[in-house]
Amino acid sequence: MTRFAFVVHPITPKDAARKYPIAKYFPDSWIEAFLRHKKPMVVSRVTGVESITGAKTEGLFVGCPLTPAMMTEKMPLEAVYERIVQCCELAAKEGAKLIGLGAFTSVVGDGGITIAQRSPIPVTTGNSYTVATAIEGTLQACDLVGVPRGQAVLAVVGATGSIGKTCARVLAPDFARTIVVGRDQARTEQLAAEIPRATATTQVTDLLQADVVITVTSSDVDVIMPEHLRPGAIVCDVARPRDVSVRVAKERPDVLVIEGGVVAVPGNVDFGIHFGFPPKTAYACMSETMMLALDDRAESFTLGKDVSVDQVVETQRLAEKHGFRLAGFRSFERAVDPAAIERASLARAKAGPSLA
Numbered sequence: 001m002t003r004f005a006f007v008v009h010p011i012t013p014k015d016a017a018r019k020y021p022i023a024k025y026f027p028d029s030w031i032e033a034f035l036r037h038k039k040p041m042v043v044s045r046v047t048g049v050e051s052i053t054g055a056k057t058e059g060l061f062v063g064c065p066l067t068p069a070m071m072t073e074k075m076p077l078e079a080v081y082e083r084i085v086q087c088c089e090l091a092a093k094e095g096a097k098l099i100g101l102g103a104f105t106s107v108v109g110d111g112g113i114t115i116a117q118r119s120p121i122p123v124t125t126g127n128s129y130t131v132a133t134a135i136e137g138t139l140q141a142c143d144l145v146g147v148p149r150g151q152a153v154l155a156v157v158g159a160t161g162s163i164g165k166t167c168a169r170v171l172a173p174d175f176a177r178t179i180v181v182g183r184d185q186a187r188t189e190q191l192a193a194e195i196p197r198a199t200a201t202t203q204v205t206d207l208l209q210a211d212v213v214i215t216v217t218s219s220d221v222d223v224i225m226p227e228h229l230r231p232g233a234i235v236c237d238v239a240r241p242r243d244v245s246v247r248v249a250k251e252r253p254d255v256l257v258i259e260g261g262v263v264a265v266p267g268n269v270d271f272g273i274h275f276g277f278p279p280k281t282a283y284a285c286m287s288e289t290m291m292l293a294l295d296d297r298a299e300s301f302t303l304g305k306d307v308s309v310d311q312v313v314e315t316q317r318l319a320e321k322h323g324f325r326l327a328g329f330r331s332f333e334r335a336v337d338p339a340a341i342e343r344a345s346l347a348r349a350k351a352g353p354s355l356a
Contacts, residue, residue, distance in 0.1 A: 071108045255347075
């Protein structure tokens with residue numbers, strides 16, 4: 001059996017209260033100062049992962065005591081690398097043969113390359129299967145809402161990142177036009193030149209032109225607000241933390257927001273912790289780590305800022321082989337009900353096509 005590990009971390013300082021309840025009474029700066037001196041720890045043990053082939057695996061979640069803001073703004077990169085490598089060392093000591101990097105640990109610095117060089121066990125970011133499920137979920141949502149892709153506009157926010165770039169490259173041929181949205185105009189224009197019928201922008205307000213939006217930035221603040229979306233738009237939010245403001249759920253019932261990468265895990269899996277999903281489901285990045293373990297592939301599969309189409313296809317093959325599948329749609333930690341899909345469909349019909 002090839003055992004795995006996966007790195008998790010608090011998204012906000014107050015998340016530390018799940019482990020240390022007294023933390024909810026302290027200001028964020030105090031909590032971050034406390035976390036800065038904490039070492040990684042085993043958060044839970046994962047059991048019951050069983051492929052439809054009969055292969056089995058088990059693993060653990062390793063807690064990295066850093067928030068996104070600490071990793072990207074408040075600590076030197078070398079110190080962040082050191083803490084993540086400590087997670088890898090702890091996982092290896094616990095018997096794991098490979099480790100997946102979750103949330104911001106997968107994007108900080110060079111996207112896992114340096115971590116893999118220093119880790120005693122292979123490393124993957126899970127981004128290949130994250131792309132695969134984002135694409136699959138988006139296309140399913142288009143069919144349900146009634147978006148004719150050949151006559152619709154696609155927008156990809158965070159398009160110059162590894163996940164966004166591959167999503168744009170794979171999906172753009174299906175759409176009439178693609179808007180790639182990035183922070184740097186020159187880099188975004190360079191990407192647009194490689195994609196059929198694509199235009200580049202740094203302005204999130206240009207999403208008003210889009211029927212379908214995939215968003216996958218590495219921002220730790222809300223990126224997409226209610227006023228940025230046209231009626232009946234579909235938004236697939238792959239980012240963690242989310243890119244879509246919770247205000248969208250409250251103020252725009254005519255918009256369908258789905259979370260990318262929610263996957264049903266085969267077997268009678270018990271994660272030992274609750275991270276907001278229904279039982280036996282996980283993020284796609286976690287699932288990539290598990291399917292590699294089930295396939296006895298202790299290798300550094302997805303690293304760096306680029307994800308190739310071949311890698312995406314390979315994770316789709318592994319998912320089918322071992323029985324991983326999309327677990328329906330979720331939005332802001334809740335299942336998407338048919339009424340939400342119907343509202344988006346009616347709003348789209350009333351607004352008319354974006355290319356009219």
